[in-house]
Amino acid sequence: MEYFLIIISAIFVNNIVLAQFLGICPFLGVSNKLSTATGMSGAVCFVITLATLVTYLINKYLLLPFNLEFLQTIAFILVIAALVQMVEIVLKKISPSLYQALGIFLPLITTNCAVLGVAINVVTKEFTFGQAAHMLNLGESLVYAFATSLGYGLAMVIFAGIREHLSMNDVPKAFKGVPVALITVGILAMAFMGFSGMVK
Amino acid sequence: MSNRLKLITSGFIKNNPTFVLLLGMCPTLATTTSAINGMSMGLATLFVLVLSNMAISALAPYVPDKVHIPVYIVVIATFVTLLQFIMQAYTPAMYETLGLFIPLIVVNCIVLGRAEAFASKNGVLDSACDGLGVGLGFTCSLTVLGLVREILGSGSVFGWNFIGGHDGMLAFVLAPGAFICLGYLMVLFNKIANKNK
Numbered sequence: 001m002e003y004f005l006i007i008i009s010a011i012f013v014n015n016i017v018l019a020q021f022l023g024i025c026p027f028l029g030v031s032n033k034l035s036t037a038t039g040m041s042g043a044v045c046f047v048i049t050l051a052t053l054v055t056y057l058i059n060k061y062l063l064l065p066f067n068l069e070f071l072q073t074i075a076f077i078l079v080i081a082a083l084v085q086m087v088e089i090v091l092k093k094i095s096p097s098l099y100q101a102l103g104i105f106l107p108l109i110t111t112n113c114a115v116l117g118v119a120i121n122v123v124t125k126e127f128t129f130g131q132a133a134h135m136l137n138l139g140e141s142l143v144y145a146f147a148t149s150l151g152y153g154l155a156m157v158i159f160a161g162i163r164e165h166l167s168m169n170d171v172p173k174a175f176k177g178v179p180v181a182l183i184t185v186g187i188l189a190m191a192f193m194g195f196s197g198m199v200k
Numbered sequence: 201m202s203n204r205l206k207l208i209t210s211g212f213i214k215n216n217p218t219f220v221l222l223l224g225m226c227p228t229l230a231t232t233t234s235a236i237n238g239m240s241m242g243l244a245t246l247f248v249l250v251l252s253n254m255a256i257s258a259l260a261p262y263v264p265d266k267v268h269i270p271v272y273i274v275v276i277a278t279f280v281t282l283l284q285f286i287m288q289a290y291t292p293a294m295y296e297t298l299g300l301f302i303p304l305i306v307v308n309c310i311v312l313g314r315a316e317a318f319a320s321k322n323g324v325l326d327s328a329c330d331g332l333g334v335g336l337g338f339t340c341s342l343t344v345l346g347l348v349r350e351i352l353g354s355g356s357v358f359g360w361n362f363i364g365g366h367d368g369m370l371a372f373v374l375a376p377g378a379f380i381c382l383g384y385l386m387v388l389f390n391k392i393a394n395k396n397k
Contacts, residue, residue: 019375021230025309028225073284073303074277081270110273113226113307120303174394178222179386186379193376 003143006127010147013198016114017155018189023114027156028181032167037160039098041153045146047087047109048118051080052145055119056138076119077110084110114152118145159188204329211333217310218341218382219389224310227301228342229378235358238346240294241301242339246332247283248305249314252276253331257319272315277306310338348381349373 016022023044030040055076063069088106091099099106109115122141126133136144162184171180217223227245232238255275263271284302287295295302305311314334319327350356353372355363371377 021226021375021378022304024225024229025223028222070281070285073281073306074274077273077277077306078270081273110269110307113304116307117300117304120300174387174390179383179390182379182383182386186376186383189379190371190376193374 003140006140006143007147007150008198010144011151011154012192012195015151015155015192016118016148017152018185018192019196020117022117023112023152026109026112027152027159027185028178031156031160031163031181034157034160034164037156038153041149041156043087043091043106044109044112044114044152045149047080047083048115048149048152049142049146051076051083051115051119052122052141053138054079054083056122056141059123060138072120072123076116080115080119081110114149118148155188155192159185162188204326207326207329208333208336211330211335211337212340213337213393215334215337216341216389217334217338218345219386220393221310221313223313224308224338227304227308228345229375229382231298231301232342232346232349232378233373234350234354234356235343235346237294237297238342238344239339240291241298242335242342244283244287244298244302245305245308245310245338246335248276248279249311249335249338250328250331251279251282252311253314253319253327254324255279256315257322257324257327260320268320269312269316272312272320273306276311276315280306310334345378345382345385348385349377352381353377 010016014020017024017027026040026044030036058075058079059069059072063071063075084107087109088099091106122136122144127136127140127144163181166180166184175183211217213220215221218225218228224245227241231241252272252275256272259271259275260268280303283305284295287298287302314331318330322330347357349372350358351368353368353370353374355361355368369377372381
């Protein structure tokens with residue numbers, strides 16, 4: 001039951017893009033086409049889950065026993081950078097077309113604040129999912145990370161769909177490009193606000 | 201001298217990180233619930249930007265090309281950790297409010313962007329000026345966005361309530377307002393910038 005609440009909360013109620021404002025740059029950057037948006041969400045999904053697993057273990061077995069919590073920021077970003085490099089190498093080998101399509105945004109996952117944000121959130125914040133506030137354990141962290149990245153993918157795919165239609169419409173000159181996209185995201189965020197209060 | 205002044209001022213309009221370069225969107229949207237929060241976030245970023253720009257421009261000649269990105273990130277992360285200590289000690293309330301977005305300065309594209317595009321190729325003083333200019337431009341945009349959202353959302357200016365007794369439009373303090381305000385401000389900025397051309 002608790003896992004179910006975590007999933008609903010991470011995907012809909014506290015959607016990472018529309019409610020927590022993480023990972024906006026790639027969200028605006030690669031959402032022009034539906035296919036790149038799906039590819040990007042897949043890569044982000046993989047990296048977030050993997051990064052959370054590794055950083056959680058590093059935090060628990062390396063930083064906490066030696067009272068080195070202040071190194072969290074530095075240690076985590078290094079782990080994420082290494083992971084992204086690895087994903088890049090694997091993807092280049094397995095799916096060159098996807099690698100081409102993602103282009104510059106793949107190395108940019110390193111500086112996607114969604115990844116570092118989730119990793120830091122999981123080890124520092126207390127969560128309440130239907131019961132008393134507590135730190136997440138490893139299983140819950142992984143479910144939370146995975147569900148969060150699914151929420152990222154959902155927002156990205158919805159937005160890319162809207163944007164494909166938007167590009168064919170006649171938009172006033174000053175609104176063209178990013179401004180109208182931002183206003184659209186605003187309306188989308190308003191729709192997602194309807195979920196708030198569903199999970200405490 | 202005038203050259204350095206130009207470096208500082210170009211961060212405001214021509215290379216404005218928020219409205220022109222579209223960098224650092226996450227803190228821009230997340231921390232501008234009020235003018236004072238936006239300004240604090242801007243100043244925190246300014247601090248990291250100036251120091252990391254200086255350190256990187258000094259280190260750049262000695263860093264092998266292949267590992268330059270990880271090295272830059274570690275330098276930036278070090279200054280962010282320093283900033284976390286300073287804010288925890290002197291402004292604990294603001295540290296709580298900005299929360300996650302202080303450590304996230306590490307992954308703010310503005311900081312790494314300036315390191316890569318400017319600091320790695322220029323002298324220490326020039327890089328400091330560049331960091332100062334871009335940082336001030338960022339602070340300004342965040343303060344303006346925070347101000348607009350605060351006026352619309354809670355009817356106050358820098359915490360001073362001017363409509364007395366009424367609540368503002370809550371939506372502008374919450375997530376949707378952030379996107380919509382930034383969108384319209386960008387339109388305004390485009391209009392003005394195009395007219396000046």
